[in-house]
Amino acid sequence: MSRQNINLAESDFIVVKEDFSRYLVEDGTILRAKIVLRKIFRSPLTDATGYPTQMGFDTLNVVSAFVQQPLKRTPSSTPADPNIDKSNELKFTVMEEKYQEYLMADGFRVTIKPTMVKVFRYDKYNDFGEPVYSVNLQAITNVERMVTTGS
Numbered sequence: 760m761s762r763q764n765i766n767l768a769e770s771d772f773i774v775v776k777e778d779f780s781r782y783l784v785e786d787g788t789i790l791r792a793k794i795v796l797r798k799i800f801r802s803p804l805t806d807a808t809g810y811p812t813q814m815g816f817d818t819l820n821v822v823s824a825f826v827q828q829p830l831k832r833t834p835s836s837t838p839a840d841p842n843i844d845k846s847n848e849l850k851f852t853v854m855e856e857k858y859q860e861y862l863m864a865d866g867f868r869v870t871i872k873p874t875m876v877k878v879f880r881y882d883k884y885n886d887f888g889e890p891v892y893s894v895n896l897q898a899i900t901n902v903e904r905m906v907t908t909g910s
Contacts, residue, residue, distance in 0.1 A: 766802070767800035769798060769799065769800055770800065770801050771863070772799055772863045772864065772869070773862050774860075775861060778793065778859070780856040780875070782851045782875050782878070786880065787827045788826050790825075790892060790894065791825070792820065792875060794818050794820055794871050794872075795819045795821055795859065796859060796861050797818060797819055798816070798817035799816055799817075801814045809904055810902065818871065820873070822892070826889040831887070831888040832890075833888060834885060841881075841893060844883055858872045867902055867905065869901070869902050870901045870903075876894075876896065877895040878892060878894050878895075880892050881893065
């Protein structure tokens with residue numbers, strides 16, 4: 760957390776849903792991705808609309824690959840290193856993009872949708888013999904105040 764965020768308070772939340780978005784890579788692999796929310800921080804101050812004046816999120820990108828058998832090889836003896844190992848950028852299509860949804864204890868809903876921007880495949884193979892992929896994910900985040908109805 761940066762120095763300017765030091766006065767933000769952590770807010771509790773519950774997980775409503777965390778489902779994978781799916782992307783079909785040109786080599787036939789299906790990549791599943793989601794951006795998991797780990798922590799929410801917010802300013803105690805609110806603006807005229809009732810929203811916190813500042814918020815921060817701690818997230819984790821989770822990606823897994825469903826690889827077809829013809830792409831599998833003997834596992835590599837060393838892990839992939841993006842600084843030295845060769846990779847190829849692959850095209851992909853969006854199969855489905857799903858929002859993660861969280862409800863904050865103070866009445867706000869946070870949604871996060873991963874959007875895949877780039878996919879790279881390395882000339883290395885993991886312990887399961889699958890090619891190693893690297894992706895660039897962007898998070899589309901929205902915070903909305905839950906509407907309450909009066910009696």
